[in-house]
Amino acid sequence: MSELTLTVIKLGFLAVLWLLILSVTSAMRADLFGVRPPKQPKPQREAREAARQNRQPRGAKGTPTRAFIVEGPDTGRSVPLDGTPVTFGRGAECTVPLADEYVSTQHARLRFHESQWFVEDLGSTNGTYVGNQRLTRSTPVTARSRFRLGKTVVELRK
Amino acid sequence: MSLDRARARTDAPASEAVTPRRGRGTELVLLIFAIGIATFAYVSVDLGALGRVPPNALAYLGGLSAATAVAHVVIRLRAPYADPVILPIVVTLCGLGLAMIHRLDIADGTTRASTQLTWMAIGVTLFVGVLIFVRDHRVLSRLPYIAGLGGLLLLVLPLLPVIGHSIRGARIWINVGGMTFQPGEAAKIILIIAFAAYLVQTRDALALAGRRFLGVDLPRARDLGPILLVWLGALGILVVQNDLGPSVLLFGIFVLMIYIATERISWIILGLLLILAGGFAANAVVSHVAERIDFWMDPFIDPQGQVAQSLYGLAYGGLLGTGLGQGRPDLTPIAESDFIGSALGEELGLTGLIAIILLYALLASRGLRAGLLLRDPFGKLLAAGLAAGFFLQVFIVLGGVTRLIPLTGLTTPFLSLGGSSLVMNWVLVALLIRLSDAARRPAPPSATASSQTDTAVTQVVRIR
Numbered sequence: 001m002s003e004l005t006l007t008v009i010k011l012g013f014l015a016v017l018w019l020l021i022l023s024v025t026s027a028m029r030a031d032l033f034g035v036r037p038p039k040q041p042k043p044q045r046e047a048r049e050a051a052r053q054n055r056q057p058r059g060a061k062g063t064p065t066r067a068f069i070v071e072g073p074d075t076g077r078s079v080p081l082d083g084t085p086v087t088f089g090r091g092a093e094c095t096v097p098l099a100d101e102y103v104s105t106q107h108a109r110l111r112f113h114e115s116q117w118f119v120e121d122l123g124s125t126n127g128t129y130v131g132n133q134r135l136t137r138s139t140p141v142t143a144r145s146r147f148r149l150g151k152t153v154v155e156l157r158k
Numbered sequence: 159m160s161l162d163r164a165r166a167r168t169d170a171p172a173s174e175a176v177t178p179r180r181g182r183g184t185e186l187v188l189l190i191f192a193i194g195i196a197t198f199a200y201v202s203v204d205l206g207a208l209g210r211v212p213p214n215a216l217a218y219l220g221g222l223s224a225a226t227a228v229a230h231v232v233i234r235l236r237a238p239y240a241d242p243v244i245l246p247i248v249v250t251l252c253g254l255g256l257a258m259i260h261r262l263d264i265a266d267g268t269t270r271a272s273t274q275l276t277w278m279a280i281g282v283t284l285f286v287g288v289l290i291f292v293r294d295h296r297v298l299s300r301l302p303y304i305a306g307l308g309g310l311l312l313l314v315l316p317l318l319p320v321i322g323h324s325i326r327g328a329r330i331w332i333n334v335g336g337m338t339f340q341p342g343e344a345a346k347i348i349l350i351i352a353f354a355a356y357l358v359q360t361r362d363a364l365a366l367a368g369r370r371f372l373g374v375d376l377p378r379a380r381d382l383g384p385i386l387l388v389w390l391g392a393l394g395i396l397v398v399q400n401d402l403g404p405s406v407l408l409f410g411i412f413v414l415m416i417y418i419a420t421e422r423i424s425w426i427i428l429g430l431l432l433i434l435a436g437g438f439a440a441n442a443v444v445s446h447v448a449e450r451i452d453f454w455m456d457p458f459i460d461p462q463g464q465v466a467q468s469l470y471g472l473a474y475g476g477l478l479g480t481g482l483g484q485g486r487p488d489l490t491p492i493a494e495s496d497f498i499g500s501a502l503g504e505e506l507g508l509t510g511l512i513a514i515i516l517l518y519a520l521l522a523s524r525g526l527r528a529g530l531l532l533r534d535p536f537g538k539l540l541a542a543g544l545a546a547g548f549f550l551q552v553f554i555v556l557g558g559v560t561r562l563i564p565l566t567g568l569t570t571p572f573l574s575l576g577g578s579s580l581v582m583n584w585v586l587v588a589l590l591i592r593l594s595d596a597a598r599r600p601a602p603p604s605a606t607a608s609s610q611t612d613t614a615v616t617q618v619v620r621i622r
Contacts, residue, residue, distance in 0.1 A: 006205070006481055006484065007481070009202050009206070010202075010206075010478065010481035010482070013198060013482065013510075014478065014479070014506065014509050014510055014513070017195060017513045018513055019191075020191055020195055021513055021520070023187075023191060024243045025520070027181070027184045027243050028524075092601070099533065
């Protein structure tokens with residue numbers, strides 16, 4: 001066995017070992033970048049309409065584009081605000097299903113109306129709060145504002 | 159931008175009904191890659207040391223492939239959503255360990271590699287058993303006290319007169335019908351399960367009830383009592399057995415799990431202080447420990463000793479290593495056990511050793527990831543405990559071998575020669591696979607899910 005062959009084998013083995021690590025990390029990429037859905041659902045007409053409406057005031061002061069869950073069992077999740085109504089609750093049919101057991105099946109809704117987002121309570125058991133105020137009617141919200149449902153706190157951000 | 163869009167994709171799973179990829183195909187490809195690497199290592203050991211292709215290379219390839227194929231098929235049947243990278247990493251590590259044990263066999267004229275391959279087959283059998291019989295990890299949480307007692311009992315076994323057995327001064331073996339086994343390895347996993355189950359029940363009390371002392375929130379005695387008993391019991395037994403590594407490991411796992419359960423950094427500080435205090439006390443009282451500390455401060459007081467030889471070996475290996483089969487890892491006494499890390503570091507160099515450590519880190523990160531995704535608190539805590547304990551073990555042994563911390567005897571998971579360690583690590587991996595399967599499995603179809611959540615009663619907040 002010549003010296004050169006052994007060196008080639010040695011370097012080849014190290015290269016293959018690192019190649020395995022690269023393949024493993026690329027297999028894990030799905031965690032970071034998500035899984036492509038089997039088919040892109042067709043955006044509904046009104047949603048596109050609303051999105052267009054939304055695009056106008058984007059950059060305008062105070063219009064949030066994302067809702068982040070900052071407290072509660074689902075901390076870290078977020079949902080884009082593109083003009084379509086967003087419902088929060090424990091039920092699986094909500095846009096944002098929550099694991100919080102102090103949240104009702106259909107708890108609260110974010111709704112876009114005339115270039116302004118509104119939060120409203122959907123008749124929940126424990127109520128929806130903005131600050132210390134329990135919601136009784138639709139309340140306008142802007143970026144940086146927070147509301148609480150059960151143990152979950154949602155913050156809107158630009 | 160693309161990251162943003164991707165996030166939006168993952169964030170709305172309920173409305174779009176995304177079916178997550180199972181990843182079994184990815185797993186298969188990675189497994190073939192891993193077996194290829196293992197065989198490559200085995201062949202190049204013989205090429206480097208003896209200058210010929212080993213005559214039993216095909217048998218080795220066949221044995222490894224058969225064991226891996228069984229594990230893969232069982233995952234397909236019993237845990238179809240399991241994380242696809244866990245098994246390939248484990249197979250790679252096992253293959254590297256086997257190659258290095260074979261390399262030391264050539265130097266010492268022994269046949270330990272085939273024994274190790276047999277142990278790996280037993281490990282895969284237990285892996286299959288765990289996946290088949292533990293259908294849902296939550297059954298493990300039912301009997302925390304019994305599990306805790308069982309773990310302690312396993313630790314006590316080697317001290318019993320008839321079956322207990324002492325090798326190289328450590329009384330950690332039992333001898334049943336001619337077979338020796340270290341029950342401590344099994345006790346570690348059972349104690350982690352017991353701890354996860356107990357902490358899930360009491361973590362709120364641990365984190366909130368109690369009084370503050372010197373900036374540290376001390377929990378009430380009755381919440382902490384059972385843990386302290388198991389903890390002190392385990393440490394006491396291990397100290398009597400003169401086995402340092404597992405006691406440090408068990409202590410570290412307990413501290414990490416309490417920290418994960420209560421989210422209080424004060425536990426980490428408390429744990430580090432206790433470890434320092436314990437280290438100083440042991441240094442003063444136990445001669446065995448003082449000796450280890452001396453070797454850590456200056457390994458070259460005994461140039462033929464393990465640490466000194468390990469450092470020589472690592473230096474000889476350098477950046478790219480001597481090449482498999484071309485170094486002298488056999489100069490380190492008992493290199494096939496605790497010091498297999500330095501043997502691999504010598505022949506694969508810093509480049510190879512970093513790759514191995516990265517493989518361990520990736521494996522631990524998959525465990526933590528499963529913990530993040532799991533929906534039940536017991537599963538979260540168990541996954542995090544298993545992963546953290548696993549990585550802590552790697553840190554303690556590789557840190558000791560490379561003289562970062564004082565040497566405490568522990569096996570390097572999957573690499574070291576030794577049946578009990580290898581078999582029990584396969585059980586640990588089976589649990590991780592089971593947990594990751596539960597974590598990645600999509601929620602049951604929305605019809606049944608919504609009917610369940612709809613009928614469930616919302617908890618009412620009581621306003622005082």
